[in-house]
Amino acid sequence: MAIKLNGSSRSFVPSLRVSAFLIFIFFVITYIIIYNVSFSEPSWITQDALKQNIENLDDYDASCSGYSIGRILREQKRILASVRLELTESQVKIEEIRTVQEELQRLIPQKQLELSALEGEIEAAQRQLEELRETQNVKVFLPFSPLQIPRELEQPSQISPNQLDDIIDYSRCSISSFMPVYVDIITSGQSEKEWLNVFQEVIPNLVETPDKACIKIHISNGIASPNTTFNSILFNVGSPIINFQSKSIHVQASKIRSFDFPVDVNHIAVEKVDLTPLLPFQRENLISLIVDNTELNFSAFSSLSAEPSRRPIVIVKCSQENCSLERRRQLIGSSTFCFLLPSEMFFQDFLSSLQLGCIPIILSNSQLLPFQDLIDWRRATYRLPLARLPEAHFIVQSFEISDIIEMRRVGRLFYETYLADRHLLARSLLAALRYKLQIPTREVRRNQAIPLFNSSFTAPKGSVVNVQANFDDEYLLGPLESRVESTSYAYNFTEFQLYSYDFWNIIMSPHYTKEFLVNAAELPTEAEFFEDTKIGFRPIEPGSGAEFSKALGGNRQREQFTVVLLTYERDAVLTGALERLHQLPYLNKIIVVWNNVNRDPPDTWPSLHIPVEFIRVAENNLNNRFVPWDRIETEAVLSLDDDIDLMQQEIILAFRVWRENRDRIVGFPARHHARYGDSMFYNSNHTCQMSMILTGAAFIHKNYLTAYTYEMPAEIREHVNSIKNCEDIAMNYLVSHLTRKPPIKTTSRWTLKCPTCTESLYKEGTHFEKRHECMRLFTKIYGYNPLKFSQFRADSILFKTRLPQNHQKCFKYV
Known part of the structure; x- marks a missing residue:
């Protein structure tokens, strides 16, 4: 069959081209569909069907690429799985990084506080170094021996010297000798022996031989000593008056000179007698x-x-x-x-x-x-x-x-x-002699604390603090400086003149040298800006709250405070109390008075930024709260119960207020006394005037702890111990008695009840009856009620003040 190459044959060629093009388009579309299906994996295509299709396509050889579509799809799927795996791993790594980032973000405030503390410590160390360089170390030498008077110029023995320097050999009385005293009797009567026993009991630096003594006290019954020498005291317990003798100071009723002591010792009571109350005023x-x-x-x-x-x-x-x-x-x-x-x-x-x-x-x-x-x-x-x-x-x-x-x-x-009584007169005589000779007493650590944990005051193990420090960029409470103790025994010699009046007539305590002074003199406020007087000051820069929080300021040099925390049978409560004090600025140390005498404490306690020292006591006694322990190295003492939950802002505000009112009790819950009928009552109701501050949360000067323990009438301490109550009322009575001023209340707090505490004195049914009776007893002992009323409280200076946007309050809540 012959094919004609005429017009009909020419039309066949384009049709082949169209068919090839259509076939190509079909395969491209098929490829795209299969490719999309392999990635999208629609729900109507099963995994088996897709696998079967890929296997079918695997026999196909793409002439343009040399690889089958199935192989290409498998490769793409492998790449997809690899990408998915990488994405999953990246997501895990991102989560890890995010966790680390959150942890770092959480640690930033703490590290900033630590950095601030380190900067404060470096600054404090630099300032302390400068202050030490400024301190003058003065050597102490013995005084000159008395000038030897030529015999031809010596005064006749019947003429009495008229100056103290004429009869005192200062070379035997160095200021570092602490005035050693020798005492004996010239006559051996009963009265002389009794006085000898009195002096031997009260003399702190008693010596047995006269050659080692600064002062020699000769007790006599109206008879002069035939061989009195320098530094002799003739203590006349008899009726006959001893005539003037050279080289001696007389203690008797008459025939005395300016440096003698006009005291008729015959009329001094053997023991204290009851005193008449101050009221009622009217007398017959x-x-x-x-x-x-x-x-x-x-x-x-x-x-x-x-x-x-x-x-x-x-x-x-x-x-x-x-x-x-x-x-x-x-x-x-x-x-x-x-x-x-x-x-x-x-x-x-x-x-x-x-x-x-x-x-x-x-x-x-x-x-x-x-x-x-x-x-x-x-x-x-x-x-x-x-x-x-x-x-x-x-x-x-x-x-x-x-x-x-x-x-x-x-x-x-x-x-x-x-x-x-006789003991008081003997102590007063020794104090007067010490003032005349200007000799400080020896530093006596009468209240040496006994560590609770073997030879260490701190717990063997320290647990991490559970409560996070409240960090607020806008409301810092102050820098975390290194620990600094108050300067002790800084007034050993100015007490004899500058502060003599206060010691003898206001605080009534000249018998021993004070570790601290309540009302020591202050420098003028501009002193902090001069090179030679700025030592120790931490001035506040001009501005509001932001600048206020960076320094302590005020009228005095920088200082810190000690927390004395009394605890009994509440370990978990105590732990919470310690944790709340973590990172508290200006805190020097915490002293825990462990009143649990019948059991040992746990070994682990919170590890804070400052030392926490545990003290062992002999008995469960509320008076232990006010013992002037030698471990207290600051003037400011924050007396705190273990169940008290105070904000750190409140504590810092009260500390700043106390620094300006050092002779007062400064604290939080206020109480008052009231008279109903013929009796005095303790009252805790809300009122517009108060007369007491509960010492479960109050700042007190350390000197008042000494006065409470050694100078307050012993009957009060005995009563407090017997009823396990009223130690706070006793301290308020004492301070008001010494200062004739009321305490100062800070913030709006009126109660400090602990709802979760099972052991609390105020929950006893007889609590208020005991406190009523305490007020009546203490009033009888003092002869009057020394409490004073006050009708105001202290808040921070910008509290409730409307401020511009660029200013900040002193504290956020107080």
């Missing part, structure tokens, strides 16, 4: 006067008794019948003012008037009083020359009632501090 008699001196013209006093008065003016001329000791005391105790004339009975009547609350009106400008160069008797007595006797009634009747009560109070204080 306005004035009493006992005339012992028969040489005086008794008619000269008639003008006084003739003056009109709503209350009697009693004048008694002494005789054997009406001048007995009992009669004199009865008359003094029933009078508001006791007019005292110089006589042999002057000291007896003077002491009785102080004891019985009668204001001594001394009718002489020359009559000497006990320790009058140190004690300001003007605060408790009034002097009048005898010539003003006709005008005396007008003078005393013009006194305000408040002044009379204050003179009674101060006179009572002087009496019970210096003259109430």
Whole structure:
């Protein structure tokens, strides 16, 4: 069959081309469909079907690529699986990185705090180095020996020296000798022996031989020592008055010089006697006067008794019948003012008037009083020359009632501090001699703490703190500086003059050198900006809260505080209390007083940024809270119960307030006293005036711990221990008694109850009854209620103040 190559044959060729093109398009479409199906894997194509198709296609050889479509699809699937695996691994790595990033973000505030603490420590170390370089180390030398007076110029023995320097050999009394004292008796009577025992009990630096002594006390019954030498004290316990002797200081009622001690020791009580309360004010008699001196013209006093008065003016001329000791005391105790004339009975009547609350009106400008160069008797007595006797009634009747009560109070204080019994008089005499010779006492660590954990105060193991520190960029509370102790015994010599008045007349405690002073002098505020006076200051830069949080500022050099935390049978509660104090600025250390005497504590406690020292005590006694432990190395003490949950902002605010009011109790929950009917009551209700701060959360000066433990009446401490209550009331009574000021309340807190604590004193049914009784007992012991009312509280200076956007408050919540 012949094929024609004409027009019809030419038309066949294009049709072949079209068919080839269509076949090519078909395979391309098929390839695309299969490719898409292999990646999208729709639900209507099963894995078996797809595998079957690939196997079918595997026999096909793509002429353009040399590989089958099945092989290409398998390769693409392998690549896809590899990419998916890489994506999965990358996702895991991203999660790990994100976890690390979150951990780093969480640690940034803590590391910033640590960095700030390190920077503070470096800065503090640099400043301490500069301050140490500025400190002058002064060597101490013994005083010169007394100048030897040529024999031809020596004064006759019958002429008495008139200066202390004439009879003191200072070479035996170095300031570092702490005044060693030797005591003996010249006569061997019963009274002399009793006084010898008294001195041996109270002398802190007693020596057995006179050659080692700075001061030699010779006790005598009116008989002078035949061989008195330098630095001798003639302590006359007899009625005969010893005439002046060279090289000796006299202690007797009369025939004394300016440096002698006018004290009639015969009328000093063997033991303390009860004192008359300050109130009620009204007495039966306005004035009493006992005339012992028969040489005086008794008619000269008639003008006084003739003056009109709503209350009697009693004048008694002494005789054997009406001048007995009992009669004199009865008359003094029933009078508001006791007019005292110089006589042999002057000291007896003077002491009785102080004891019985009668204001001594001394009718002489020359009559000497006990320790009058140190004690300001003007605060408790009034002097009048005898010539003003006709005008005396007008003078005393013009006194305000408040002044009379204050003179009674101060006179009572002087009496019970210096003259109430033999031991007090002996201690006062030693203190007066120490002041005259300007010799500090030895540093005596009377309250050496016993570590709870073997030889270490800190727990053997430290656990990680569970509570995270509250970090707020806008409200830092202060830098975490290195620990710094308050400078102790810095006033060993200025106390003899600059602070002498305060020691003898206000805080009434001159018997030993103080570790700290409550009201030490402050530098002018611009001193912190001068090179030679800026040591220790941390001035606040101009600005509001942001600058305020960077430094302590104030009027004094930088300082820190110690937390004293009393605990009993609440280990978990104590752990929480410790954790809340972690990273607290200006905290020096925490002292835990372990009152659990019948069991050992756990070995592990939270590990804080400062030391936590555990102290072992002999008994479960609430007075342990106020023991001036030697481990307390700061003036500021935060007394804290273990169940108290305070914000750190509140603590720092109270610390700053205390720094400006160091003689006050500064704290949080306030209470007050109230009188209903004839009795005094303790009251915890909300009120607009308060008189007490609970010491479960309060700042107190360390000196008050010493006063509580050693100077407060022992009956109060004994009562607190017996009823296991009222130690906070006792401390408030003591501080108000010494300062005549109320405590200071900070923030709005009114209660500190712990709802989860199973052991709490306030939950006892008799809690309030005990506290009512405490107030009545303490008032009786003091002779009056020393608590003072206050009607304000202290908040931060910008609290509730509307500030511009570019300013920040001092604290966020207080």
